[in-house]
Amino acid sequence: MQAIKELSAIVGDPISYARKLKEQSGKKIIGYMCTYAPEEIIQAAGAHPLRLFGSNKNIFLADGHLQAYCCSLVRGVLEDALSGDLNFLDGMIFPHTCDTVQRLSDIWRLNISYGFHLDVVLPVKLDTKSSRDYMVDVQNRFRNDLEKALQVTITDDDIKKSIALYNEIRGGLKKVYELKNKNPEVISGKDLSALVRAAMIMDRNDYLRILLNVIAELETKGSTIKSTGKRRLIISGGICSQPDIYSVIENAGGVVVGDDLCTGSRYFEGSIKTAGNPIAAIAERYWQRPVCPAKHLDKNARAENLIKIAQDGKAAGVIFMLLKFCDPHAFDYPYLKESLAAVSIPSLLLEVEDQPQAQGQLQTRIEAFLETLS
Amino acid sequence: MYTVGIDIGSITAKAALLQDGRLISTNLIFTGYNSATAGKKVFSELLLAAGMNDTSGIKVVSTGYGRSSVDFADKAITEITCHAAGAYFLNEKIRFIIDIGGQDSKAILLDEKGKVKNFVMNDKCAAGTGRFLEVMARALEINLDDFGALSLDAQNPAQISSLCTVFAESEVISLISKGVARENIIAGIHESIGSRIVALAARTGLTTPLMVTGGVAKNVGLLGALEKALGFKPDVSKYAQLTGAIGAAVLANKL
Numbered sequence: 001m002q003a004i005k006e007l008s009a010i011v012g013d014p015i016s017y018a019r020k021l022k023e024q025s026g027k028k029i030i031g032y033m034c035t036y037a038p039e040e041i042i043q044a045a046g047a048h049p050l051r052l053f054g055s056n057k058n059i060f061l062a063d064g065h066l067q068a069y070c071c072s073l074v075r076g077v078l079e080d081a082l083s084g085d086l087n088f089l090d091g092m093i094f095p096h097t098c099d100t101v102q103r104l105s106d107i108w109r110l111n112i113s114y115g116f117h118l119d120v121v122l123p124v125k126l127d128t129k130s131s132r133d134y135m136v137d138v139q140n141r142f143r144n145d146l147e148k149a150l151q152v153t154i155t156d157d158d159i160k161k162s163i164a165l166y167n168e169i170r171g172g173l174k175k176v177y178e179l180k181n182k183n184p185e186v187i188s189g190k191d192l193s194a195l196v197r198a199a200m201i202m203d204r205n206d207y208l209r210i211l212l213n214v215i216a217e218l219e220t221k222g223s224t225i226k227s228t229g230k231r232r233l234i235i236s237g238g239i240c241s242q243p244d245i246y247s248v249i250e251n252a253g254g255v256v257v258g259d260d261l262c263t264g265s266r267y268f269e270g271s272i273k274t275a276g277n278p279i280a281a282i283a284e285r286y287w288q289r290p291v292c293p294a295k296h297l298d299k300n301a302r303a304e305n306l307i308k309i310a311q312d313g314k315a316a317g318v319i320f321m322l323l324k325f326c327d328p329h330a331f332d333y334p335y336l337k338e339s340l341a342a343v344s345i346p347s348l349l350l351e352v353e354d355q356p357q358a359q360g361q362l363q364t365r366i367e368a369f370l371e372t373l374s
Numbered sequence: 375m376y377t378v379g380i381d382i383g384s385i386t387a388k389a390a391l392l393q394d395g396r397l398i399s400t401n402l403i404f405t406g407y408n409s410a411t412a413g414k415k416v417f418s419e420l421l422l423a424a425g426m427n428d429t430s431g432i433k434v435v436s437t438g439y440g441r442s443s444v445d446f447a448d449k450a451i452t453e454i455t456c457h458a459a460g461a462y463f464l465n466e467k468i469r470f471i472i473d474i475g476g477q478d479s480k481a482i483l484l485d486e487k488g489k490v491k492n493f494v495m496n497d498k499c500a501a502g503t504g505r506f507l508e509v510m511a512r513a514l515e516i517n518l519d520d521f522g523a524l525s526l527d528a529q530n531p532a533q534i535s536s537l538c539t540v541f542a543e544s545e546v547i548s549l550i551s552k553g554v555a556r557e558n559i560i561a562g563i564h565e566s567i568g569s570r571i572v573a574l575a576a577r578t579g580l581t582t583p584l585m586v587t588g589g590v591a592k593n594v595g596l597l598g599a600l601e602k603a604l605g606f607k608p609d610v611s612k613y614a615q616l617t618g619a620i621g622a623a624v625l626a627n628k629l
Contacts, residue, residue: 349494360439361478365495368454372490 001217003210004191007198014201015080018050019088021203028090028150031115033077033104035262035292036095036122038142040272040282043204044162045146045154047090051200052077053263054241054354055085065107066100071325072354073239074100081112091116091149096124097294098328116149118142125296126287135283143279159278165204170268172211173199177258177265179218181313184232184255186222189246197263230255231373234310236336237321238292238329239263241354245321245362252367258313260306261321266290293328302332303339310345316373318347319366323354346373377433377629378420379456379622380413380447382440385476385504386589387412388619389420395627397463399424400616409440417446435626437618439477451625453618454482454493460621461585462488464611470581472571472600472608473617474590476504481575494578502567504590506542510563513546514556525560525595532562542566560595568599585609587617 010017022029028047032039042049054076062078080086092115094105109117120142123131147154173196179186187195195214199207231254235245240263246256259265270289273281290305291297310318318340322329333349340347348369350362381388382405391399401420405412413436421429436444437456444450453473461468462484471482479502483492496502511518525531532549536542542563549559572580584604590596591614601607613620 361495364439364452364454368452368490368493371452371455372493 001187001191001214003214003217004187004194007202007210008191008194010201011194011197014050014053015085017201018048021048022088025203027203029088030091030093031086031089032093032095033101034095034097035267036097036286036295037093037120038139038282038286039200040162040166041139041143041146041154041159041279042093043165044158045150045152046158047146047150048203049200050089051197052080052086053197053239055080057083065111066103069325070100070103071323073241073323074104076354078104078107081108087114089115091118093118093120095120096122097292098326100325118145118149122286122295124294126291127297132283132287135287136280139279139283139286156278159282160274163272163274163278163281165208167271167274169199169204169208169211170271172208172215173268175215176211176218177268179215179222181257183222183225183227184230184257185225185227186218189250189256190243193240193243193246193263196267200263200267231317231370232257232313232315234258234260234306234313234315234318235264235321236260236306236309236318238323238326239354240321241323242321242352244359245350245352245366248359248363248366249319249370252363252370254366254370257315258309260290260302260309262292265309266292293332300339303336306336307339307343307345310340315345317369318345319369320347320349322349322351324351375433375627376426376431377435377623377626378417379460379619379624379626380417380434380436380438380444381453381456381616381618381622382409382413382436382438382444383453383476383589383618384439386615387416387438387440388616389416390616390619390623391420391424392620392623392627395624397613397620397623400613400619402615405440410443410445413440413444414446417444433626433629435622435629437622448626448629451622454480454495455490456618456621456625457587458482458484458488458490458621459624460613460617460619461587461611463620463624464613464617465583465585465609467583468585468609470575470578470584472575472584472586473588474503474567474571474586474596475588479503479571479574479588479590481571481578481580483579483581492578494574496574502570504588506567507563507590507593507596509543510546510560513543514550514559516556516560521560522564522593522595522597524557525564526557526598528555528557528561530558531565532558534559534562534566561599564593564596564599565602567596568603571600572603580604582606583609585611585617587611587614589615591615 039049054073059079061082062075123134270285272285377392379390387405389401434447436447436450437453441450473480479496485491511521586608
């Protein structure tokens with residue numbers, strides 16, 4: 001698919017894309033670390049939200065600031081920042097999630113001279129009345145901070161327009177996942193991964209146009225493709241930084257039909273209400289959405305969500321793909337694994353780095369896991 | 375019917391020949407640089423020794439990290455599934471396998487039919503593997519074949535805290551410079567590997583009867599350390615290093 005090829009090229013080199021976008025559109029580019037950054041408000045301010053995904057360069061500058069137990073995602077982002085590769089950024093947003101991102105925020109504030117620096121101090125517990133109110137206050141404060149930093153006024157109308165755009169993008173991605181669930185071979189895992197990541201990198205209006213074309217194409221294609229009966233799997237974890245894993249799974253006779261990833265379903269689940277106060281509506285989505293392990297909902301919430309994803313996908317198994325040293329994910333893993341086992345869903349744990357892995361080992365584990373499912 | 379299993383490991387290539395499910399011949403060579411060549415060689419030597427000229431009708435399953443380079447195999451199956459089939463073939467009672475190979479170690483839990491229920495592999499790191507022992511043997515100027523037996527003479531096994539091959543080597547070098555006896559250093563290395571592997575196994579539902587497979591099972595000192603860490607004597611077959619190849623041949627019988 002030509003559109004996906006273009007998206008893959010952008011996903012492969014987001015920095016060049018963002019620099020060019022800035023040159024051509026004159027838009028301010030605001031970097032952010034995770035799906036808890038209120039992108040809708042950045043977009044409403046007329047700026048461009050750019051999610052950062054780590055680096056494919058050798059990491060040495062960042063190691064002067066971070067301990068060895070920090071994940072490769074944070075090390076990679078800091079490397080790109082320190083090397084000056086991100087010096088086109090007009091600002092950087094750090095939502096309060098895990099400890100390592102908090103440390104990155106401090107190191108960034110003390111060492112990176114370009115662009116403004118904003119923390120978004122979100123509540124951690126998301127199952128109390130006070131956290132619901134607090135979440136609204138945090139979003140209001142972010143709106144004010146961003147107005148000051150960018151010297152713009154963000155009107156409710158601006159935010160509503162942005163919400164409408166994001167609802168369309170999120171709804172579109174959800175649609176693609178539904179098509180993939182129905183007919184897993186309609187789009188390869190690697191292409192789907194590029195499609196989701198591009199949503200966090202590209203100009204959102206340009207992206208939506210492409211996404212809608214892709215959906216139309218997949219809907220036509222879906223009816224002509226016969227399933228080859230590959231084993232259906234779910235991936236769970238943080239970011240999926242290794243799209244090659246999808247090809248390894250597909251070559252071994254499996255196929256990923258759904259995920260619980262922050263470069264996947266956690267990004268697009270939940271639409272924002274269009275009626276009422278738009279800031280409160282944005283806050284409400286964060287409050288309702290499936291959580292990442294750095295947040296707390298009911299203690300069974302993540303397991304219930306994962307089991308539902310697996311059952312909806314009629315999955316034979318779940319692959320946990322965790323970034324090495326990601327302690328929030330590692331903390332949840334034993335209970336998620338046991339919860340899956342309790343409903344007879346087998347799982348496999350892969351600990352990976354942000355950078356390419358020893359392929360042979362990854363392949364052996366995935367193939368062996370698929371062999372145990374047959 | 376004849377079936378052959380070919381296990382291309384990171385250090386050695388193994389082959390096993392079965393006739394109607396009965397083991398009749400095995401072969402083992404160094405893998406070297408080219409695993410495709412090693413696959414052909416270990417196969418042709420195996421058949422030659424068994425006096426077989428006609429390869430037609432022989433089912434072949436390849437396994438090991440070089441399994442996909444054996445282009446004449448009917449199927450490639452991972453070493454995890456093959457070790458399970460091989461251990462089950464050697465002893466049907468086995469429910470748990472600790473496999474220590476050249477480049478990685480694995481803990482495998484089996485069901486009562488010899489099928490893999492769960493497994494875990496060490497990460498991309500040579501700690502606690504055959505390659506690690508080779509590096510240590512070189513640092514201590516000991517022939518690898520004598521390495522295991524020598525540690526049985528240890529009076530006070532040394533403490534080796536790091537299991538990173540590179541760091542452990544520097545720990546060993548500081549022990550050497552302190553004048554610690556070789557046998558104590560080697561026993562220390564074995565104990566640290568033993569406890570590390572038992573920890574890996576504990577994550578996979580360690581149970582008995584337990585069999586140790588892989589080339590490192592030839593090291594009696596390490597087996598002693600494993601026994602100490604496990605609290606019981608594991609089962610070891612004389613075919614330990616060939617278990618993967620035998621399992622591949624067993625699975626070829628089911629193709």
